[in-house]
Amino acid sequence: MHSGKNPKGGRVPIxxxxxRNAARVCNMIKTNGGIFLxxxxxxxxxxxxxxxxxxxxFKNMFDDASQESWSDVQAVIEEEFGASVSEVFGDGVEKEPRASAxxxxxxYARLKDGREVAIKVQRRNLAQQASWDLWTFKVLCDLVGRTTDIHIQGIGDYIMENIMKETDFENEAANSMRIAELVKSDPDLNKRVYIPQVYTELTSKRVLTSEWIHGAKLWDRxxxxxxxxxxxxxxxxxGLKEADIMTTVIDLFxxxxxxxxFVHCDPHPGNMFVRRLPSGKPQIVLIDHGLYVSLSDNLRRQYARFWKSLLTGDQKGLEEVSTAWGMKTADAWADTFMSREKKSEPLDETPEEKSQRAISEASAFFGEEGLYPRELIFLERNxxxxxxxxxxxxxxxxxxGMIGRSAMLNLRDDREVTFAQAMSSRWAMFVLDAVFYFSRWKQYMGWGKGFEDELKEAEERMAQEMKDSMSGLWEVDKEAE
Known part of the structure; x- marks a missing residue:
C-alpha cells in the first residue's frame, strides 16, 4: 500500500x-522467546x-528478554544437581536475574568462599521449544530448495545442529576454555582480551557457573x-576511545x-563487556561461548584468500575460491561483503524476468549443493x-582494511608471492585506507555519517531493488488473478 510502482496509499504516515509494526513484531518475538529472540x-x-x-x-533484545520464574530456576538447578539452590551455591544467590536472553x-551470586559468580540457568522448556522452532525453519529451507534453484535444502539441518549445541552448557564450557587458551597464547591479544573463568564443578548440561565480570556492555557508550x-x-x-575498542574487537574476530x-558466532553487543586497564586502554571481555564453528585448515586458508582477493581486486583468486565452493561466480558474495551495488538491470526487463533474476542471484550466493561450505553462514553472521x-x-x-590485512598476514606462508603481487596488495590497501580517511574527513566536516553508514546506504539500495522485484511479482500475480 505504501511502496511499489503504484502505491495505493495508507491511512497513516509510513x-x-x-x-507501530516494529513494536508489534518485537512484542511477538519476546512473547515467543527461544530462538525467535x-x-x-x-x-x-x-x-x-x-x-x-x-x-x-529491537536494541533491548540482547539481554532483556522475558524472565523465567524463580521456581523454574530452582527446578532446573535441582534437576541438574540433585540438590537445592542453597545446597549447591549457598545463600548468596539473587532471585532476580541480572540479564535474560x-x-x-x-x-548473580556470592559463594561461601567469597567468589562472585554468574549462574547461567537455561530456560526450563528451552530444548523442546528450540527443536520445534528449528524444525520449522528446516522445513521452510527444504521447501524453498525444492521449489526454486536455490540449493539450501541441507542448510536447515546444519543450522539446527549447531544452534542446538547452545542448549548444552558443558559444550559451552569446553568452548570457553578452548578460546581462553588461544587468547592467552597470543601475545598481541592476551592483555587486550579476557575470557571469564568457568567453574566446571558447578556446571552441568543446563547450568553454567563462571566468574562474574564487572564492566560496561559494548553498547554502553x-x-x-x-x-x-x-x-x-x-x-x-x-574515558576510553572508540577506535581502541573497535580495533580490539576486530583483531579478536x-x-x-x-x-x-575457531570462531565465536554470536558476537552481539550483549556478549561483550569493556573494562579499563591500568594503562588506560580497553580490555574486551567475551562471554557466551555456546555457538562456535571450527574451520578446517583448508577452509580457513580459502576464506583468507577470498578476503585478500576481494580487497585487492584479484579476480583470478576470487574465481578459484568460488569454484572450490561450488559457485558459478564470486560476484554474489563479493557484492554482499563489500555492499557493492549490482549491475543495472535491463530497462526492458519484465517483472517475471526480474523475479527470476533475483532467484538466480540467490542461487549463485549458495553455490552447488555438497561443495558450499556451510560454515560461511555463521561467518557472515559474525x-x-x-x-x-x-x-x-x-x-x-x-x-x-583490518580484516583484509589479517587475512593477508595469515597467508604469508601459503604460496610464493612475487614483488609485483606484493606491491599490488599494498597499493589496494592504500586506496582502501584513502577511501576510509576521506569518509572520516567528510564525517568530521559534517558532510557524512561515516564509512559504515555509506556501506549501509549501498545495502539499502540493494535491498530496495529486491523489494521492487517482489512488488513487481505481486503486481503480476494480481493481474493473473
Missing amino acids: DKLHD KIGQAIAVQGAALPEAYQRE SIAQVH DIITGAHNPSGETPEGM SSQMFKWG LALVQGSNRFYDSPVNRL
Missing part, C-alpha cells in the same frame, strides 16, 4: 506505520533489510567514553577466522554483528 538480535544490528524503526525497537538468564574520574566525586566514566579457525558495532560507534576504524 514512519508511524514502521514504528535470535532473529530479533539479528534485526537489531542489520543495516538495510528492515526500516530503522526495527533497529531502535534467548537461551538462559543470569543470576556513555559509560565507556565518558570522562574518567577515579576520585569518585561524579559518576565515573571509563579476525584472529578467530584467519589464524585459529561479520554482520561486528559491522553493526562499528557502525554504532560511527565507524572509528577501517573494518574492511
Whole structure:
C-alpha cells in the first residue's frame, strides 16, 4: 500500500506505520522467546533489510528478554544437581536475574568462599521449544530448495545442529576454555582480551557457573567514553576511545577466522563487556561461548584468500575460491561483503524476468549443493554483528582494511608471492585506507555519517531493488488473478 510502482496509499504516515509494526513484531518475538529472540538480535544490528524503526525497537533484545520464574530456576538447578539452590551455591544467590536472553538468564551470586559468580540457568522448556522452532525453519529451507534453484535444502539441518549445541552448557564450557587458551597464547591479544573463568564443578548440561565480570556492555557508550574520574566525586566514566575498542574487537574476530579457525558466532553487543586497564586502554571481555564453528585448515586458508582477493581486486583468486565452493561466480558474495551495488538491470526487463533474476542471484550466493561450505553462514553472521558495532560507534576504524590485512598476514606462508603481487596488495590497501580517511574527513566536516553508514546506504539500495522485484511479482500475480 505504501511502496511499489503504484502505491495505493495508507491511512497513516509510513514512519508511524514502521514504528507501530516494529513494536508489534518485537512484542511477538519476546512473547515467543527461544530462538525467535535470535532473529530479533539479528534485526537489531542489520543495516538495510528492515526500516530503522526495527533497529531502535529491537536494541533491548540482547539481554532483556522475558524472565523465567524463580521456581523454574530452582527446578532446573535441582534437576541438574540433585540438590537445592542453597545446597549447591549457598545463600548468596539473587532471585532476580541480572540479564535474560534467548537461551538462559543470569543470576548473580556470592559463594561461601567469597567468589562472585554468574549462574547461567537455561530456560526450563528451552530444548523442546528450540527443536520445534528449528524444525520449522528446516522445513521452510527444504521447501524453498525444492521449489526454486536455490540449493539450501541441507542448510536447515546444519543450522539446527549447531544452534542446538547452545542448549548444552558443558559444550559451552569446553568452548570457553578452548578460546581462553588461544587468547592467552597470543601475545598481541592476551592483555587486550579476557575470557571469564568457568567453574566446571558447578556446571552441568543446563547450568553454567563462571566468574562474574564487572564492566560496561559494548553498547554502553556513555559509560565507556565518558570522562574518567577515579576520585569518585561524579559518576565515573571509563574515558576510553572508540577506535581502541573497535580495533580490539576486530583483531579478536579476525584472529578467530584467519589464524585459529575457531570462531565465536554470536558476537552481539550483549556478549561483550569493556573494562579499563591500568594503562588506560580497553580490555574486551567475551562471554557466551555456546555457538562456535571450527574451520578446517583448508577452509580457513580459502576464506583468507577470498578476503585478500576481494580487497585487492584479484579476480583470478576470487574465481578459484568460488569454484572450490561450488559457485558459478564470486560476484554474489563479493557484492554482499563489500555492499557493492549490482549491475543495472535491463530497462526492458519484465517483472517475471526480474523475479527470476533475483532467484538466480540467490542461487549463485549458495553455490552447488555438497561443495558450499556451510560454515560461511555463521561467518557472515559474525561479520554482520561486528559491522553493526562499528557502525554504532560511527565507524572509528577501517573494518574492511583490518580484516583484509589479517587475512593477508595469515597467508604469508601459503604460496610464493612475487614483488609485483606484493606491491599490488599494498597499493589496494592504500586506496582502501584513502577511501576510509576521506569518509572520516567528510564525517568530521559534517558532510557524512561515516564509512559504515555509506556501506549501509549501498545495502539499502540493494535491498530496495529486491523489494521492487517482489512488488513487481505481486503486481503480476494480481493481474493473473
